Amino acid sequence: MDVKTAFLNGNLEEEVDMKQPKGFSSSGDEHLACKLKKSIYGLKQASRQWYLKFHDVISSFGFMENIMDQCIYQKISGSMSQETYINKVLERFQMKDCSPSIAPIIKGNRFNLNQCPKNDPEREQMKNIPYASVVGSLMYAQVYTRLDIAFVVGILGRYQSNPGIDHWKVAKKVMKYLQGTKDYMLMYRWTDNLEVIGYSNSDYAGYIDSQK
Structure with missing residues (x-):
């Protein structure tokens, strides 16, 4: 799964002001700053805010965070x-x-x-x-x-x-x-004694081109 412009989806918990981009300000308003409503690339907290957003969304679908690795989510349906x-x-x-x-x-x-x-x-x-x-x-x-x-x-x-x-x-x-x-x-069923059995097929040199 891939999310386009992922960091732009994060919600900000702090109040962050940003200097106006070049070419954006109009004459007489150069002293004004932009107040961010959402996270953007380049913020120190951008990756964490994206993680919190992803956690809320994926959890709403029944996925649970792996206690051994917080980057892994699982949903057990059987x-x-x-x-x-x-x-x-x-x-x-x-x-x-x-x-x-x-x-x-x-x-x-x-x-x-x-x-x-x-x-x-x-x-x-x-x-x-x-x-x-x-x-x-x-x-x-x-x-x-x-x-x-x-x-x-x-x-x-x-x-x-x-x-x-x-x-x-x-x-x-x-x-x-x-x-x-x-x-x-x-x-899949939960079991304390999981025994995996493998099977292999052979057609006894059935591949005509190489006789294998």
């Missing part, structure tokens, strides 16, 4: 969801009304360099298709909560430099899968 983000992705790429898919990829799907454009007409066909933007958007969802699309997103990423129409169809299929599962989320 779950992590990216449904809002997924809806934005679907709308951005004109897929908000698409029919859902039951899986992003199925057994038997094969991807290789032969599916990449080989001539100018094929490259021209892909010229205005936002393949890289879609893969990047899918990767953002995958990194945070949608680990179920990690495998197929990794495959799609291999062809970022020269994607073909077959790769684009798969990217759209992943978005269709998210359409039907956008309410899926990670659920």
